[in-house]
Amino acid sequence: MAVLAGRETPVASSEGPLLHRRRLGAELRRLRGDRTLEEVAEATLISTSKLSRLENGQGVPLPRDIRDLVTFYELDPPSADRLRRWASAGRSQAWWREYTDALPAGADTYVDYESGASTIRSFAAAVVPPLLQTEAYALELYKVLPAVKSDDSARRLLEVRARRQQLLVKSDDAPQLIFLLDEAVLRRPVGPPDAFREQLDHLQVVSRQRNVSLRVVPFASGPHPGMLGLFTILHYADDRDRDVVAAESHTGERFLEQPSNVLQYLRIFDAITRKALDHDESRALIADINSPKGMP
Known part of the structure; x- marks a missing residue:
């Protein structure tokens, strides 16, 4: 445990x-x-x-x-x-199958893809990605997400989120996690101030983990090709596995497996990366936003 x-x-x-x-x-x-x-x-x-x-x-x-x-x-x-x-x-049953009734459309398929990826590249334009969320932050999001219809569904989603984080961020063979966060993610308060501060502190801690890269795309960098929303590129070490792009929407996950689509999203991710602060600058910006003068 x-x-x-x-x-x-x-x-x-x-x-x-x-x-x-x-x-x-x-x-x-x-x-x-x-x-x-x-x-x-x-x-x-x-x-x-x-x-x-x-x-x-x-x-x-x-x-x-x-x-x-x-x-x-x-x-x-x-x-x-x-x-x-x-x-x-x-033919086996994955651990997340017992949560299928609580998961939004396509989420069980996404967790399946995620479970074997060797590199996960994720861009977030509005909210902290699930693998980086604290429990309090996630609960506040569940209050406004239409797919979460009850307190029991929220509880079960928290269990799935926590187990995903345990596998992907803490295990010995964890994948390489590369996150790009638009500055809007850090500026939009979610929940009470103390809970949001805890989330920003958590980003600082996770960003120093050996398999995690976390960089911020500042407002000052201007427009970029990721402004349309959140997407994740899942890469696999085994050549038999085709890479997958998961694009999130209000109706669930959309999965793209054609090499041309994956290549297009890789180019978009690279273009966003060129607009991002480096790791130290990103941590400094998070710390500044999390300071008394930076909080709304």
């Missing part, structure tokens, strides 16, 4: 089933090569629609399907074992 942002939480499990299904799908596409889905379906007695879903990381891989595919592709024992491991993990 460990304490993070005022709450004691258990360490969360690691990668979700979606990532393993995607890896399995990428490998099945590679193994099929120039063969058609119909050829593989005829030989394995697996329907073409199911094969297509498996190759796209959408289907639930059954043991007999993997057995028949291993036989058809004549895989050596290490390759066969790898497919079986991915298939088994793809």
